[in-house]
Amino acid sequence: MSSLQLNFKSLKAGPFRCGSGPRRFPTKPGSVRCAAASPTRSYAITLLPGDGIGPEVISVAKNVLLLAGAIEGIEFNFHEMPVGGAALDLTGVPLPGETLSAAQQSDAVLLGAIGGYKWDNNEKHLKPETGLLQLREGLKVFANLRPATVLPQLVDASTLKKEVAEGVDLMVVRELTGGIYFGKPRGFSTNQNGEEIGLNTEVYSISEIDRIARVAFETARKRRGKLCSVDKANVLEASMLWRKRVMAIALEYPDVELTHMYVDNAAMQLVRNPKQFDTIVTNNIFGDILSDEASMITGSIGMLPSASLGEKAWTGPGLFEPIHGSAPDIAGQDKANPLATVLSAAMLLKYGLGEADAAERIEAAVLHTLDRGFRTGDIYSDGNKLVGCKEMGEEVLKAVDLNVAATV
Numbered sequence: 001m002s003s004l005q006l007n008f009k010s011l012k013a014g015p016f017r018c019g020s021g022p023r024r025f026p027t028k029p030g031s032v033r034c035a036a037a038s039p040t041r042s043y044a045i046t047l048l049p050g051d052g053i054g055p056e057v058i059s060v061a062k063n064v065l066l067l068a069g070a071i072e073g074i075e076f077n078f079h080e081m082p083v084g085g086a087a088l089d090l091t092g093v094p095l096p097g098e099t100l101s102a103a104q105q106s107d108a109v110l111l112g113a114i115g116g117y118k119w120d121n122n123e124k125h126l127k128p129e130t131g132l133l134q135l136r137e138g139l140k141v142f143a144n145l146r147p148a149t150v151l152p153q154l155v156d157a158s159t160l161k162k163e164v165a166e167g168v169d170l171m172v173v174r175e176l177t178g179g180i181y182f183g184k185p186r187g188f189s190t191n192q193n194g195e196e197i198g199l200n201t202e203v204y205s206i207s208e209i210d211r212i213a214r215v216a217f218e219t220a221r222k223r224r225g226k227l228c229s230v231d232k233a234n235v236l237e238a239s240m241l242w243r244k245r246v247m248a249i250a251l252e253y254p255d256v257e258l259t260h261m262y263v264d265n266a267a268m269q270l271v272r273n274p275k276q277f278d279t280i281v282t283n284n285i286f287g288d289i290l291s292d293e294a295s296m297i298t299g300s301i302g303m304l305p306s307a308s309l310g311e312k313a314w315t316g317p318g319l320f321e322p323i324h325g326s327a328p329d330i331a332g333q334d335k336a337n338p339l340a341t342v343l344s345a346a347m348l349l350k351y352g353l354g355e356a357d358a359a360e361r362i363e364a365a366v367l368h369t370l371d372r373g374f375r376t377g378d379i380y381s382d383g384n385k386l387v388g389c390k391e392m393g394e395e396v397l398k399a400v401d402l403n404v405a406a407t408v
């Protein structure tokens with residue numbers, strides 16, 4: 001991983017870094033049942049539960065991190081801050097300055113979800129989503145890794161035929177801090193006929209394309225060595241430059257097989273024959289759409305984690321979040337699937353802190369829990385045991401406790 005031009009680090013001083021002397025875990029009694037090793041490494045983690053099901057899934061992931069950390073000799077200092085609708089209600093803005101600076105000064109950031117009906121009609125600068133975009137921009141996390149893996153245990157949860165879904169294992173590398181999400185000019189105005197218009201700009205510079213292309217080639221190199229760059233170069237200038245630069249960067253990676261696909265075709269190929277894909281690299285908006293599509297191949301968006309990382313030179317933390325939203329329809333009902341957030345915590349350990357062993361312990365625990373038949377509603381199929389968010393969390397904790405051989 002060290003050659004990846006991403007933000008990997010081990011320890012970093014920050015305001016939450018614990019000093020010497022006795023340390024306290026901010027845990028509920030009983031949530032850490034086994035502390036095999038005395039802590040040797042300590043990390044400051046900003047938790048951003050956000051809205052809807054966010055607090056429920058973050059609470060599960062926090063306990064899983066604590067237990068896996070205790071077993072692996074890692075101590076976490078958690079600092080919980082408001083973001084999104086929760087922050088709007090508390091402070092009047094979706095990303096308070098205190099939240100951003102706490103996040104910037106920590107070793108990694110774990111986010112639940114943002115948004116809800118209550119704030120849907122807010123003006124743009126007062127929307128929860130704006131807080132998330134400001135956070136990504138403020139943390140300079142331009143590379144968003146969204147894996148979509150069909151687990152053998154969940155192949156029946158996919159809406160695709162078993163033979164199509166079985167064995168899918170792909171990674172979408174989405175550019176996250178550029179393109180039409182951030183391009184200027186943007187806004188509302190009137191055209192020459194006096195008619196109201198909404199305006200956004202798809203814009204990419206060479207440096208923005210080059211850095212995400214390198215992350216994608218490095219990612220593909222560590223996987224099956226195949227990279228598909230998705231664009232709309234038959235129509236859009238920003239995509240024409242994208243394709244030209246991806247081809248230029250490809251010269252640095254002769255061992256990676258590069259193909260190009262227009263986004264409409266990619267959307268079709270993803271449901272026709274998803275196994276053809278290994279690593280996909282694409283812009284911000286296409287990545288937003290294709291990663292939701294890819295997630296459904298796996299059966300549930302409730303299973304998929306993501307990692308958002310900055311450049312190696314940038315000393316700020318990575319941002320880790322499930323790719324699902326805040327699901328306000330089931331919020332507070334103990335129905336949410338916490339596994340995407342638990343797997344995001346595993347990505348935090350692996351990509352954000354370089355703690356691969358603890359990450360593998362968590363991934364293995366998730367697989368073991370599924371092997372034992374525990375399912376939340378979104379991934380339930382006949383013959384399994386339907387559980388809520390909390391019980392799923394308890395079962396994962398039990399599995400972390402077991403010395404499950406890391407199989408992923």
Ligand code: IPM
Pocket residue numbers: 129132133288323
């Ligand atoms: C995602 C979400 C966000 C995005 C929204 C909530 C701003 O859909 O992370 O995919 O569009 O990036």
Ligand code: MG
Pocket residue numbers: 288289292
């Ligand atoms: Mg999305």
